[in-house]
Amino acid sequence: MRLPDMPLHDPFIVADKKTRAYHLYTSNDPSVSGVDGTGTMVYRSHDLRDWTRPVVVFLAAEQKEIWATDGGWAPEVHEWGGKYYLFTTLHHQDKPLPVAPPDQWGTPFQIPNHMRGTVTAVSDSLLGPFTVLDPSRPAPPEHLMTLDGTLYVDPSGQPWMVYAHEWLQTIDGTMEAIRLAPDLSRAIGDPIFLFKASDASWISEQIPSGVPHQLAPCVTDGPQLYRTPDGSLLMLWSTYEKNRAGQDGTIGGGYVQTYAVSKSGDITGPWQQHRPLVRDDSGHGMLFHTFEGQLMMVLHRPFSNARGKLYEMQLLDHELRVLRRRTDLDGGG
Template identity: 50%
Template sequence: MSVPPAYNAASDVRNPQQVHRLADMPVHDPFIFADRKSDMYYLYSGASPRLNGVDRHGVLFYKSADLEEWEGPYVAFAIPDGVWADPQHGAWAPEVHEYRGQYALFVTLHNEDRTLEGDPVQGYARHWRGTAVAVSDSPEGPFKLLNADGPIVSSEQMTLDGTLYLDEGEAPWLIYCHEWVQTLDGTIEAIRLTDDLSSTIGDAIVLLRGSEAPWLKPASEAGSAGEVPTYVTDGCQLYRTSDGSLIMLWSSYEDGSYVQTSARSESGRLEGPWTQLEPLVREDSGHGMLFRTFDRRWMLVLHRPFKMPDSRAYLYEIRDAGDRFELAD
């Protein structure tokens, strides 16, 4: 396993340190880390040459003391040269977790030139796509990739939106989406990680399939233009409620519009079985995550609409209902 150097491109970002409101910040796949050491909230999103003035894709962040005014953007990570991912092919769904004295960044990277078997599906080709893990001593980075040679899950599988989950014994797991472009019926899966987060242990288990949501219609109808039904799974995140219920946030499409939904493990364990709950937010909204404010309130952040450059982050106060999370009144 080779480890590339960190790439720090903070000086490439246009207009850093300005005060922003969420409505002014182009954000996709938002993730907020509440850092209790500094009493600062960090909002992470993908960094794009077209939108942010950087010379390569990566991860940027804004920071705020009150969730109202945000300073930034700054670059926490940029894809270095000489690794499996192409610096010009995108960085999706960044998230940062405090883990065993360090900060771990999970981000989906791509290499469109390294193709996989299979014909394109609805115009989408199959190629290397997967979650990479990088670490830093600060939530601001710079983050260093743990593995330069490939994503953490097999490069033969198109995966995305990986997140960290610690089980009852504090063992780390990667929860991720297996791309509908490859599976047609997208799945959310779990695989055990080594304690240093650098590789996987054993086989993955399927937690749920996109088609299991009773409200979800396929992205294409069978027989329409020769296409088969497809079901999207995006943005998986796991949380415990006050009564110990294990809840998963995830996103998909309903009649072509993005939806933020959730599911509950009936066993309270990762293996499930998982029961689909009613969507939390519709209106072309999704890829959300929950966090606790410094005064211990639950908040949901998601983006709306789906497509950039119009996508913005929105905050909702959340109520812990014991066996589920709900929007607060």
């Protein structure tokens, strides 16, 4: 298989040096995996061009007494303590959460919220099967509507989960971090606020004057942390760029891949926002190195019926740049 033929969303690549194989994790799609159910599947390749048919490595319904069996979004796999840990977002529409409070303009959002958050699961193999560590709840506080949790390990060796707090509950979506237990099974302490989506001032710079803020909620999606050569901490994240008003007064705009930098090197920031790396309804990217040492970014485009796109990247101190699109690998489009 090749990337144009591979349905995927929120791609995450592990370059496994032991087998010299790239493992691309995404939500299970029964049309290609042949397995029904909410979960995670993985494609494998030795050259980023030709891929095996996917193998299912996690199914929510197979987990005993799991709190949710819908979602399966944004799977990531991280090596930690000699084992492999899957992070993926589940949700349960029959477990309601409070709706968003009125915003600063006094306009309430009456959008029903429900329980959503990232679980952690463990396996001895990159090919699973993965078993949820705590089937009773997500790792972030369960009263928060969150998604897209990722692993960050600070210089002291403390593991954290960094996640997006849904705009559905906050109106202006936020990025937050919370410490994890050594076995990554649960959160410790309270969440720490990192930044809000509207801190990226370019998000709304083209909204016509007079358009109410409440018609342009700000989204946070897809965090991934990366330590730069100069010691800064870089975070890839995605959002929607609001650049036009429709006839019905709502705001439109495409999904974009952007990033922020903590020059202090600390997860607490302060975080400086940078302009988008890739537009064109693209996002939820992550960085990885090829076996030859080239820094790469994979993301999905378009948002619906998505396919993987690959870019060669360059880091100059803490500034991330796109060098070129690898259409020879991802098929163009």
